[in-house]
Amino acid sequence: MTPGTVPAPVQHDLADPALDVVELTRRVCDTESVSGGERALADAVESALRAWGALEVLRDGDAVVARTALGRGERVLLAGHLDTVPLTDPPNLPVRREQHPVDGDVLVGRGTCDMKGGVAVQLVLARETAAAVAAGRPPARDVTFVFYDHEEVEAARNGLGRLARNAPQALAADFAVLLEPSSAVVEGGCNGTLRAEVTTTGKAAHSARAWRGSNAIHAAAPVLARLAQYVPREVEVEGLVFREGLNAVGIAGGIAGNVVPDRCVVTVNHRFAPAFSAAEAEAHVREVFDGFDVRVTDAADGARPGLHLPAAAEFVRRTGTDPLPKFGWTDVARFSALGVPAVNYGPGDNATAHADDERCRVEELERCLDVLRGWLLGAGEGAA
Amino acid sequence: MTPGTVPAPVQHDLADPALDVVELTRRVCDTESVSGGERALADAVESALRAWGALEVLRDGDAVVARTALGRGERVLLAGHLDTVPLTDPPNLPVRREQHPVDGDVLVGRGTCDMKGGVAVQLVLARETAAAVAAGRPPARDVTFVFYDHEEVEAARNGLGRLARNAPQALAADFAVLLEPSSAVVEGGCNGTLRAEVTTTGKAAHSARAWRGSNAIHAAAPVLARLAQYVPREVEVEGLVFREGLNAVGIAGGIAGNVVPDRCVVTVNHRFAPAFSAAEAEAHVREVFDGFDVRVTDAADGARPGLHLPAAAEFVRRTGTDPLPKFGWTDVARFSALGVPAVNYGPGDNATAHADDERCRVEELERCLDVLRGWLLGAGEGAA
Numbered sequence: 125m126t127p128g129t130v131p132a133p134v135q136h137d138l139a140d141p142a143l144d145v146v147e148l149t150r151r152v153c154d155t156e157s158v159s160g161g162e163r164a165l166a167d168a169v170e171s172a173l174r175a176w177g178a179l180e181v182l183r184d185g186d187a188v189v190a191r192t193a194l195g196r197g198e199r200v201l202l203a204g205h206l207d208t209v210p211l212t213d214p215p216n217l218p219v220r221r222e223q224h225p226v227d228g229d230v231l232v233g234r235g236t237c238d239m240k241g242g243v244a245v246q247l248v249l250a251r252e253t254a255a256a257v258a259a260g261r262p263p264a265r266d267v268t269f270v271f272y273d274h275e276e277v278e279a280a281r282n283g284l285g286r287l288a289r290n291a292p293q294a295l296a297a298d299f300a301v302l303l304e305p306s307s308a309v310v311e312g313g314c315n316g317t318l319r320a321e322v323t324t325t326g327k328a329a330h331s332a333r334a335w336r337g338s339n340a341i342h343a344a345a346p347v348l349a350r351l352a353q354y355v356p357r358e359v360e361v362e363g364l365v366f367r368e369g370l371n372a373v374g375i376a377g378g379i380a381g382n383v384v385p386d387r388c389v390v391t392v393n394h395r396f397a398p399a400f401s402a403a404e405a406e407a408h409v410r411e412v413f414d415g416f417d418v419r420v421t422d423a424a425d426g427a428r429p430g431l432h433l434p435a436a437a438e439f440v441r442r443t444g445t446d447p448l449p450k451f452g453w454t455d456v457a458r459f460s461a462l463g464v465p466a467v468n469y470g471p472g473d474n475a476t477a478h479a480d481d482e483r484c485r486v487e488e489l490e491r492c493l494d495v496l497r498g499w500l501l502g503a504g505e506g507a508a
Numbered sequence: 509m510t511p512g513t514v515p516a517p518v519q520h521d522l523a524d525p526a527l528d529v530v531e532l533t534r535r536v537c538d539t540e541s542v543s544g545g546e547r548a549l550a551d552a553v554e555s556a557l558r559a560w561g562a563l564e565v566l567r568d569g570d571a572v573v574a575r576t577a578l579g580r581g582e583r584v585l586l587a588g589h590l591d592t593v594p595l596t597d598p599p600n601l602p603v604r605r606e607q608h609p610v611d612g613d614v615l616v617g618r619g620t621c622d623m624k625g626g627v628a629v630q631l632v633l634a635r636e637t638a639a640a641v642a643a644g645r646p647p648a649r650d651v652t653f654v655f656y657d658h659e660e661v662e663a664a665r666n667g668l669g670r671l672a673r674n675a676p677q678a679l680a681a682d683f684a685v686l687l688e689p690s691s692a693v694v695e696g697g698c699n700g701t702l703r704a705e706v707t708t709t710g711k712a713a714h715s716a717r718a719w720r721g722s723n724a725i726h727a728a729a730p731v732l733a734r735l736a737q738y739v740p741r742e743v744e745v746e747g748l749v750f751r752e753g754l755n756a757v758g759i760a761g762g763i764a765g766n767v768v769p770d771r772c773v774v775t776v777n778h779r780f781a782p783a784f785s786a787a788e789a790e791a792h793v794r795e796v797f798d799g800f801d802v803r804v805t806d807a808a809d810g811a812r813p814g815l816h817l818p819a820a821a822e823f824v825r826r827t828g829t830d831p832l833p834k835f836g837w838t839d840v841a842r843f844s845a846l847g848v849p850a851v852n853y854g855p856g857d858n859a860t861a862h863a864d865d866e867r868c869r870v871e872e873l874e875r876c877l878d879v880l881r882g883w884l885l886g887a888g889e890g891a892a
Contacts, residue, residue, distance in 0.1 A: 315716060319765055331777045332699060332836035334740070334753040341756035341774070345732035352726040356718075369718040372725035373769065374762025381703055381757050381777060390725070393715045393765060452716035 135164040138247060139172035141255075145489050146221075146231065148244035153219045153235040159207040159281075162186040162273040166206060169271050172247065178254035179269075182294055186273035187283040189294045190250055192257060192266045199266040200435060201297035201464065202249065202496070203284065203455070204242040204304075205275030208235040212480045221486075227473075229486040236484040237472035242303025243271060245471065245493045249500060256501055263501055265435075268297055275455065279424070284455050288462060299435035300459045301496070305472030308488045308495075310440050311450035312364050312429030312467050314457055315395045318405045319373070322347050323417045328379060328386040337384035341377045344388045348372065350412055351392070359397035362429045364449035366397035370412065391421075395451065398426035398460075427457040430465025442499050443469065469495075519548040522631060523556035525639075529873050530615065532628035534603045537619040543591040543665075546570040546657040550590060553655050556631065562638035563653075566678055570657035571667040573678045574634055576641060576650045583650040584819060585681035585848065586633065586880070587668065587839070588626040588688075589659030592619040596864045605870075611857075613870040620868040621856035626687025627655060629855065629877045633884060640885055647885055649819075652681055659839065663808070668839050672846060683819035684843045685880070689856030692872045692879075694824050695834035696748050696813030696851050698841055699779045702789045703757070706731050707801045712763060712770040721768035725761045728772045732756065734796055735776065743781035746813045748833035750781035754796065775805075779835065782810035782844075811841040814849025826883050827853065853879075 136151035143151070157165040166186040173181045179190040186206065191199075211217060211234050219233035231241070250269045256262060272283030279285065288295055324344045329337025356368045370392060377388030392413075396405040402423035410418050430436055431447055440447055450456070450468050459466035471488035520535035527535070541549040550570040557565045563574040570590065575583075595601060595618050603617035615625070634653045640646060656667030663669065672679055708728045713721025740752045754776060761772030776797075780789040786807035794802050814820055815831055824831055834840065834852050843850035855872035 317716070317766075330836060331753060331755050331757055332701070332779050333751075334755050334779075335751065339735070339755055341759050342732060342736040344759075345729065345736045348726060348729035348732055351723070352729045367719065369715060371715050371718050371723055371768050372761070373715055373765050373767060375725050375728075375759050375772060376762075377756070378758025378760075378775065381775065382701075383757060384755050385757065388759060391762065391765065395716050395718075452714060 135168050138168045139175040141251060145244050145248050145493050146486055148247050149231055149236065149241050149484070149489060150219045152240040152243050153233050154217060156211065156217060157206050157208060158210050159274050159277045162206045166271070166273065169206070169247070173250060176251050176254040178257040179250065182291065184287055184290050185283060187287050188271045189268065189287070191268035192253060192263065194262050194266050196264065196266040198435065199268060199297045200500070201268040201270060201295065201300040202246050203270035203272065203300060203302050204239050204246055205272050205283070206243060207273055207276050208238065208240070209276050209478050216480060216482065224483065227483065227485050230483040231486065232481060232483040234482055237305045237482045238477035239304055239470060239472065241472050241484040241489050242305070242470035245303060245489065245496060246271065248493055249496055252497065252501060267500055268294070270295065282455070284458050288458060292462065295462055295464065297464050299433060300464050300466035301439065302454060302456050302466055302468050303470035304454050304468045305470050305474045305477055306468045307473050308443070308469070308471055308492050309445045310443050310447040310467050310469045312431050312447045313361065313398045313427045314450040314452065314454050315366055315368065315397060316400065316402055316405060316424055316426030316457070317453040318394045318396065318402060318409065318420060318423040320392050320394070320409050320418050320420045322390045322392060322413050323419065324388045326384065326386045329384045331382045331384050334384050337386070339384050340386050340388040344377070344390055347390050347413065347416060354412065357397070359399050361397055361399045362431060364429050364447065366449045367451060368397055369395040396426065398428045401425060424453055425457060425461065426453065427460030427466065429467070431467070433465050436465060436467060439499050443495050519552050522552045523559040525635060529628050529632050529877050530870055532631055533615055533620065533625050533868070533873060536624040536627050537603045537617050538601060540595065540601060541590050541592060542594050543658050543661045546590045550655070550657065553590070553631070557634060560635050560638040562641040563634065566675060568671055568674050569667060571671050572655045573652065573671070575652040576637060576647065578646050578650050580648065580650040582819065583652060583681045584884070585652040585654060585679065585684040586630050587654035587656065587684060587686050588623050588630055589656050589667070590627060591657055591660050592622065592624070593660050593862050600864060600866065608867065611867065611869050614867040615870065616865060616867040618866055621689045621866045622861035623688050623854060623856065625856050625868040625873050626689070626854035629687060629873065629880060630655065632877055633880055636881065636885060651884055652678070654679065666839070668842050672842060676846065679846055679848065681848050683817060684840070684848050684850035685823065686838060686840050686850055686852050687854035688838050688852045689854050689858045689861055690852045691857050692853070692855055692876050693829045694827050694831040694851050694853045696815050696831045697745065697782045697811045698834040698836065698838050699750055699752065699781060700784065700786055700789060700808055700810035700841070701837040702778045702780065702786060702793060702804060702807040704776050704778070704793050704802050704804045706774045706776060706797050707803070708772045710768065710770045713768040715766045715768050718768050721770070723768050724770050724772040728761070728774055731774050731797065731800060738796065741781070743783050745781055745783045746815060748813050748831065750833045751835060752781055753779040754793070780810065782812045785809060808837055809841060809845065810837065811844030811850060813851070815851070817849050820849060820851060823883050827879050
């Protein structure tokens with residue numbers, strides 16, 4: 125992050141009922157909100173939700189929750205994070221609308237893909253839900269909208285995790301949709317992730333008299349060989365095939381240019397199918413590196429797809445697409461851990477997330493909005 | 509280095525002719541001189557040399573050279589560095605004289621071994637040479653004493669290298685003794701040293717979709733395997749057997765905990781016998797890592813022992829010990845490059861150099877002084 129190059133956040137009004145999803149995406153993006161700097165955007169979101177009325181609004185730090193209280197027998201939840209990764213230098217904001225040679229009509233700029241397009245979709249839906257309740261045409265299910273902070277940084281600061289601790293009832297639901305970029309295709313569940321350090325040890329010595337020592341980096345040769353030879357599993361869970369992975373994501377060893385090192389640490393990242401618990405994944409990693417010192421540094425369970433549930437099945441049907449497995453760990457796993465089945469479904473190609481030329485197709489913004497509007501408010505059936 | 513814990517250098521007088529080698533070692537050590545902070549010690553050495561008279565004294569930065577100008581047909585040179593590695597915290601100074609359970613009567617403290625004991629021996633010999641010249645009993649050979657700075661840091665700052673550039677005539681000699689710690693045994697020549705980076709490349713990708721990338725750390729598996737399997741050569745040069753070595757001294761790779769890395773660098777250090785040039789050593793390293801990207805970052809030729817030369821042979825005979833090969837690269841290679849055959853011979857066990865409990869046996873200090881006194885000034889024959 126290069127604070128000197130980031131313009132001071134300008135808070136754009138989001139409450140004007142005339143704003144369409146494209147203009148809302150632009151305004152949400154231009155209210156810059158790199159992780160830790162979500163305040164201005166959270167304030168604008170809260171102001172708009174309160175201005176629209178009809179929904180209960182809860183603020184927790186820089187997370188905002190709005191929900192109907194219709195007493196329905198079923199509640200669905202939409203969630204998205206307000207923060208982005210740091211801007212580029214020079215800043216990739218304000219948002220520009222362009223013709224992209226492949227993607228066509230796009231919005232370009234930090235957050236357009238990950239995931240302020242999804243936030244804008246949520247805002248339109250919240251506004252329309254409030255209007256429907258006010259007009260005496262309330263939705264058939266209760267609905268909760270969650271906007272949260274600190275998704276792009278270490279898990280301990282994640283705003284959804286904080287809400288789950290501070291206000292778990294605010295996240296209660298029968299089914300959740302996380303509007304992370306998925307190219308407007310339902311991605312069910314997610315793989316779990318586990319990181320471990322595989323450490324080799326030796327005996328330090330001057331490299332001019334190496335025979336007095338034992339080289340810990342040389343001792344890591346079989347660790348790398350096992351990684352190079354490893355064939356990842358493919359595991360079917362509820363009809364979706366999850367591809368796993370086991371990769372070195374870091375290696376470090378060495379004391380000085382003239383010293384035989386006594387320690388080498390290979391950091392590995394195992395992505396495991398939601399058929400397995402983090403404990404089972406750890407056992408697998410320990411088996412792969414049998415004979416070596418293995419220390420798990422962090423692990424998070426994945427999430428089963430849950431697509432057999434009625435609310436999920438109806439939602440998938442409305443998207444008009446075949447669901448895919450989600451390989452990356454996402455906050456759907458937090459919902460899964462709370463007992464709420466969840467899927468990823470949002471505008472934007474995840475391949476451009478975090479990229480300097482991050483972008484989102486306007487057509488996907490509008491399609492996601494239509495699909496979700498139809499599902500929540502009973503309109504737009506067949507719009508996909 | 510932790511400057512806060514290092515006492516301000518106190519300059520101790522070294523000129524008093526009543527000081528013996530033990531007291532001189534203590535005073536040279538207590539005049540703290542971590543690399544870059546040699547000024548006070550260099551001043552004290554220069555003052556003493558000028559006070560004793562009879563020798564030409566040259567100052568270059570914090571290096572001091574003193575020499576006879578007797579017009580002899582042969583000149584020998586003694587050299588030692590004034591600097592030390594950083595002190596411990598709390599400081600391992602002032603020097604203490606102790607009974608060590610294995611080594612007996614020792615001086616303990618930073619520099620006692622590496623190599624202020626040798627500097628003190630040089631000072632006694634310079635003082636006695638000056639006195640002998642003044643008394644009309646000049647030595648049979650001209651003699652040069654070199655005290656220099658910045659040996660314990662990067663080669664570019666080495667004071668002996670600077671002298672060789674600024675005042676090469678000051679280093680002219682037929683034979684040189686470097687008083688680095690060698691347990692009072694002649695160590696002939698030295699291995700050369702070469703460092704290289706062996707780099708593997710891949711393609712970065714999110715570790716949740718590793719199949720889209722190519723892991724550079726995994727690609728380093730055969731590099732480590734070749735290192736682990738490598739059998740170092742033993743090469744006889746002029747009767748001494750030099751053990752070589754090829755070791756990883758560092759490894760680094762990794763972008764983030766969720767990214768398949770596209771680059772891994774293994775830093776290797778090759779120690780090669782003085783039978784080979786640095787160019788030949790590079791060819792060997794490139795052969796070992798055939799198929800990989802190899803970049804040599806620094807290389808220094810070793811030094812042949814030169815023990816067949818008359819001045820060297822007489823010196824070895826006086827030590828009463830069998831010479832050994834020197835495995836570590838030392839500044840004898842700088843003399844070798846200047847065309848001056850050189851050996852390592854000094855008090856102190858190199859195994860305690862740089863150690864927190866660095867120490868030197870008093871008996872070795874006195875024995876080295878006796879041997880060198882006999883060789884230079886014609887006394888002490890058989891003292892070893």
